[in-house]
Each structure stands twice: as structure tokens, then as C-alpha cells.
Amino acid sequence: MIEDRILVWKFNRGSKDAFRRIYEEHKNDLLGLAVSLLRDKSIAEDVVHDVFVSFAETVGTFNLSGTLKGYLSTCVANRARDINRLKTGQNVETDFIEATDTTSDGPPGNLIVCERANFLPDLLARLPYEQREVIVLHLHQEMRFREIAGALGLSINTVQSRYRYGIKKLRTILDNEVTK
Template identity: 50%
Template sequence: MSDAEDIVHDVFVSFAQSADRIKLSGNLKSYLLTCVANRSRNKNRANQHRKSVRLDEAESAVSHSKTPEQWLICSEELSRWSKTMARLPYEQREVVILHLRAGMKFREIATLQDMSVNTVKGRYRYGLNKLRSILNGEVEK
């Protein structure tokens, strides 16, 4: 099964197990879509964490081919990028990561987050502008 199918399956199983405790005041379809979107976001966060751990492992595996100076520069750059991304508002950071790292199209992100494509594009644009201004500010210092 693919990750998407796993997520949908998990949501339906979870819903079936707790259906007697859930009091829906709105649309069931909207509720389930929100659950799937939230579960997807959680899985993406977990995958990003695992990828960063794997990246650290990969870096340590290749570290023998780099000089200590090169290793230090790479480590500092990764740290700087990580800190810079953390300074973005969550909504912008999520769109930037989903588009650049996960390779998702704006339409896919809009569907996942239940918002318009223009809102997603705006968050992406504002996120990139903020990244640019943060990094330019660091260069000027």
C-alpha cells in the first residue's frame, strides 16, 4: 500500500473504533478529509525528521572524503538553513517545504490544506521573500 492509502486506511480504522465517542456537528466528509490532511501533515513531519537523521548519517558516512574545513563549512550551512527555515511562519514554511522538498504542485498542496491555489502561491511567495530578506540581512551584517 502507498503512504496515502495507509493514511486513509488508518483514519477510517480510527474513526470506526471511536465512532461512538465522536459527536459530529458538521459534514462527515469534511471531518474525514480534515483527519486525513492532519494525519498526512503528521506523517510528513515524521518523515522530515527521519530524513534529517538519514542526512546526518549520510554526511557522517561521506565525511571521510571531505577535509575538516569543508566539513565545517557544510555543517554551518546546514545549521544556518535549518535556523532560517524555522524563522518562517508555520503556514509559509509548510508550503515551501511541501513544494521544494516534497515536490508537490501548488494544486496538490491546496487540496491537502483545503484552501485556494492562490492562497498557497501567496504563502509560498511570502515565504521565499522572507527567506531572502533573512539571508540578505545575514549577508549585510
């Protein structure tokens, strides 16, 4: 948090080194978020690119109210939502997952991980975008409901209900998959 503030302070004074450090620190995390939301790595890379260029344009006037990760995640989520609106109805294939769970070990674990790597994005993709967005921001980006509500311009009740419905739907889908 303090490091964020120092980096932002330097960035606001035109330090390109500070900007580079911010980019290096958050790029993969933000790409993962964009990939989770859009399911297309090349579009996700474009989103991350656009977010950082827009962020660079705020040099000298950028005011950080929360965390840098939260701010950039919100930017990615907003940009991804715009893109999703444009291509609603299109079904984009995934070509991106490089690894997922790093806690497993040994061949059986890896097998499960590989299955999960393909399974989970498909699972999330079966949710309405609004529910997926809230779930990904909360569980992947570790943003609080209040933070998400502020970022998306929604009430906290709406965010919580979207999350609840999303989790319920995932549970139903997963139960059906297990009983098959």
C-alpha cells in the same frame, strides 16, 4: 505510482507485508517533513506514528487518488499543524539533524554542510508556520501547488502567495546574515 497502487491494493486486502513496505519506504521522508515543520524529533516521531496508525485503520476502504507520498505528507502536515496550534508560542530546541547535503565532499564542504545543517532549520523556523508549511511541502516533498492547495483546503492563489512571501522573507533574512 503503479507500485503504490499495487501496495495499496494489497493493503486493502489486509496484507501486513504491504503495509510494512509502505512504512519502510516513506517513514524517513515523513519524519524529515515532520522535523522540518515541528523542529523536534520526538514529537515528529509521534506524528509519524499517529499518521501510520490512522492509515492502518483505513484498511479495506482506503482509496488513493494521487500519490501515496502526497497523501501521507498531507496527513503529516495536518497533524503537525494541529500540534503546532497547541504549542504556539513555545520555542522548541532542535536536537535532530543528522545530515543534510550529500552532494558535497571534503572537509571544507562538510564544514559548510554542518553550518547549513544548523542554519537552515533556524532560517525556516523564522517564517510564519503557514509559509514554512507550504515551502517545505513544495521544496522538500516535491508537491505541486495545486496538490498542496487541495491537501490543505486552500485556494491555489493562497498557496502560491504564501510561498512567494515565504521565499521573499527567507531571501531578506539571508541577505541580512550575509551582510553582517
